[in-house]
Amino acid sequence: MIEFKNVAYGYGGGDLLTGIDLSLQAGSFHFLTGPSGSGKTTFLKMCYRELLPSAGRLDIFDQDVREMSRDGVADLRRRIGVVHQDCQFLDHLSVAENVALPLTVAGRAVDGEDLMALLGWVGLSKQADALPPELSGGERQRAALARAVIMSPEVIIADEPTGNVDWDMSQRLLTLLVELNRMGKTVLLATHDMNLIRVAKQQVATRVLRISNRRLQAAGADL
Ligand SMILES: Nc1ncnc2c1ncn2[C@@H]1O[C@H](COP(=O)(O)OP(=O)(O)OP(=O)(O)O)[C@@H](O)[C@H]1O
Incomplete structure (x- = not known):
């Protein structure tokens, strides 16, 4: 569903990432x-077409990212959920309203029960009416x-969601x-935390990708 063929990316001044297959x-x-600064966020941004490759070919959902129409991009945004590293919210809206925002922006109705069920799933039922700065x-x-x-x-892409939380919370997020993933979603999760990867390997069949020397490599089984 996401296919890189000899992809490179640079912000100017040489390639940060190269030869990604x-x-x-x-x-x-x-x-x-x-390592920090190796290009994890940059790679993830290509995976949800926030950045286009400098070279090579990238297909997302069987479409060349360079040739996607505006509707194609909108469709891609709906099909890929992103948890950003800095997870920003609109501070004047409640937690529930923030969570529902993608639906509101898309002009779709918000089912209150579904929303509360989702907040319950992530353990935030009590914080539904709180404002983000209170979290x-x-x-x-x-x-x-x-x-x-x-x-x-x-697809769910999460950029260091466990970066600033304690071990118990990291495991809860995991x-x-x-x-x-067990519901069939494709998950791509950036982390520095090798312990988290070890714990995950006991629960689910995971693959580990490592960026090293500007290249993306599949890491060995025994981390
Ligand atoms: N918009 C930008 N313009 C120029 N350089 C950038 C830009 N965004 C990132 N970089 C540089 O690209 C390199 C890789 O950044 P990136 O955020 O992808 O790394 P990372 O592996 O996610 O790092 P970390 O683990 O610290 O979050 C860094 O040297 C960074 O300074």
Whole structure:
């Protein structure tokens, strides 16, 4: 569903990433790891077409990202849910309203029961009416995950969702992502946390991708 063929990316001043060949299959669970500044966020941004490759070919949902129409891009945005590293919210709207925002923006009706069920799933029922600044780091990440999945995307891309939370919360977030994967969603999760990868490997068949020396490599089985 996401196919890189000899893809490179640079912000100017040489390639940050080069020679990327990868096929992300539907229903897979991939971790993405690598040193700080190696290009994890950049790679993820290509996966949801926030950035276009500088060279090579990238197909998302069987379409060349360079040739997508405006409707094609809108469709892609609906089919891929993203949890951003900094998970920003509109601070004057409640948590529930923020989570429902992708539906509201798309002009779709918000089913109150579905919304509360989603907030319950991420453990934020009590915070539904709170404002985002009142949330803890882990609560913000869970709200961001709920917002990323409200459109029922096929793919979930999460950029270091466990970066600023404690170990228990990291595991809780991981459990939610594993549940989504068991429901058939494709998951791509960037993390520095090798312990989290080890825990995940006990729960689900995962692959680990590592960025090293500007290249994306499939890491060995025994991390
Ligand atoms: N918009 C930009 N313009 C120019 N350089 C950028 C831009 N965004 C990122 N970079 C640079 O590209 C490199 C890779 O950044 P990226 O955020 O992809 O790395 P990362 O592996 O996600 O890092 P971290 O683990 O610290 O979040 C860094 O050197 C960064 O400074």
